[in-house]
Amino acid sequence: MPDFRKRFDSDFTCLSYLAGLKWAAGFNCRRCAHKVSVKGDRNLDKRCQSCGYNEAPTAHTVFHSMKIPLTLAFEMVYRICVSKKGISSLALSREYNLNPKTGYNFKRKIQLSMKSSEKHPLEGLVHVDEFVVGGKEVGCQGRSSETEKKRVVVAVEVIKSKKKLLMGRAYALSIENYSSSELQKLFDKHISSKAKIETDGWSGYKPLSENYKIKQTYSDKGQNFPTIHTLIMNVKNWIRGTHHSVSENHIQKYLDEFCFRLNRRTFINSMPIFLLNRIVTTNHTPVKLSERGYYG
Ligand SMILES: [Zn+2]
Numbered sequence: 001m002p003d004f005r006k007r008f009d010s011d012f013t014c015l016s017y018l019a020g021l022k023w024a025a026g027f028n029c030r031r032c033a034h035k036v037s038v039k040g041d042r043n044l045d046k047r048c049q050s051c052g053y054n055e056a057p058t059a060h061t062v063f064h065s066m067k068i069p070l071t072l073a074f075e076m077v078y079r080i081c082v083s084k085k086g087i088s089s090l091a092l093s094r095e096y097n098l099n100p101k102t103g104y105n106f107k108r109k110i111q112l113s114m115k116s117s118e119k120h121p122l123e124g125l126v127h128v129d130e131f132v133v134g135g136k137e138v139g140c141q142g143r144s145s146e147t148e149k150k151r152v153v154v155a156v157e158v159i160k161s162k163k164k165l166l167m168g169r170a171y172a173l174s175i176e177n178y179s180s181s182e183l184q185k186l187f188d189k190h191i192s193s194k195a196k197i198e199t200d201g202w203s204g205y206k207p208l209s210e211n212y213k214i215k216q217t218y219s220d221k222g223q224n225f226p227t228i229h230t231l232i233m234n235v236k237n238w239i240r241g242t243h244h245s246v247s248e249n250h251i252q253k254y255l256d257e258f259c260f261r262l263n264r265r266t267f268i269n270s271m272p273i274f275l276l277n278r279i280v281t282t283n284h285t286p287v288k289l290s291e292r293g294y295y296g
Pocket of ligand 1: 029030031032033034048049050051052053
């Protein structure tokens, strides 16, 4: 954190950094695709030389129209991705003295940038399993039922070392049910067709073996798949411990956040910078052009 704060020590430094990322490959007008720009209305804005459209470095990013200083927002990005277990939006709001709604919205937007690019499917030996999250928890009050549980299918690379099995990268997907078509969504998004996939005897996986190399084995209550069961316990404990409960509409965002951190755990120092890059390239704000051609 001290190094990060030193690097992004003023709003202008943060804005310059965003501008550098955004226009690394040059200006390209969103309105008319013209490639030449002149200085825009405000600091570091660019204005299209042809149609006059003005764009700020923050436009179309998480930082669009934000009321809090950029230095603080950058620090929050750092805080969200570097802390081992992440941070709930409520804890973030308390730590940075924000309105809870502001903290909540900010966290949601950062989570969107943590979504997988789906360009790096799992390879080698891959174990697949399903689980549920939510529903009745010990110590929780109020009504809970089976219907409140969310179904998830998860895949993890298993690396065999001399004495034990190590966890590689992983992806998880929220699904409606355990049918082949729902399970296939995870395979198509996140598993290489060359991977050697192992899973339990569930019939839903059988039709998928047409396109994937799948070996089905007796699970023996998870004993034959220790790596993926550790992972599932970690996901459940993380959701229960850090976020207490997660609404059905947002479960995928939490799974994305968990996998983002897990899959980059070996290069934690570069994670905030990587995430900032993602934030700038993720289109967050579908706002309309005003008469003056502002995106803000
Ligand atoms: Zn233009």
